[in-house]
Amino acid sequence: MSNAALRAASTRRAFTLVNPAGLYDPAPNGYSHLAAVHPGARLVLLSGQGGEDAQGRLPADFRAQVRQAFGNLRIALEAAGAGTQDVARLTVLVVDHTEERLRIFGEELERAFGPAMKPACTLIPVPRLALDGMLFEVEATAVLPA
Template sequence: MNAATQKSVFALSNPPGLYDPAPNGYSHLAVIEPGARWIVVAGQGGETADGALDPDFRRQVRQAMRNLLTALEAGGARGRDVVKLTVLIVDHSHERLRVFGEELAAAFGADHRPTCTLIPVPRLALDGMLFEIEAIAAVAP
């Protein structure tokens, strides 16, 4: 089965009684079917393959999303297979949240909103690193 016709093995939803997180680009709940194959991707930053790190926040987010998609593809998944994200942002602000949301929609599609936890942090592993994203995806076995 190719990636375009792959059957989803999870459902994303927002249960009644919880606020609507769609404007912030995520869902509250992911239910994964039994027997799904899981792909776990370590935190991806905005560095290029040669280790260069652009000082611009948006360009780091865009590169980190490219890195995440590359890792997912190597594991047999796509952005639309992601069920859970953990995002770390240095000097978090509403502007940085907006940038992340725009880049996430560009990478995954505006209608795919995986569950997500965003954690503001004072710094990350590398000097100048402003953004890191890790993911869990689920695909049919």
């Protein structure tokens, strides 16, 4: 299937984001409680994206890494004919997690995904990532119509 055909197929969502009654509203924290995948949908599984640019350079600044990682995520999504609106789930890894880093992540998530409901998401504080100096990594599952 061509990228144009994949993009056309992704114009309608193949999943529904839900925040069930009885659970707190996670929207202020930038995520939804669950993503229900519709029958026949096609899953796109993206490896964790860090803050490296195309030449492999990694900035020292946490915000710059988060912004670049979301940019890298968009490039990977586009290669599958998808966009941020097709992301049903994120897994986020943060080195030396703090409330300040959570705030920065939330701001950059809003910048990358816009005002719509955010995907289901789990943030995992970690002591280290794959590369020296790497502070942030984001993995995604996108869902497209079959």
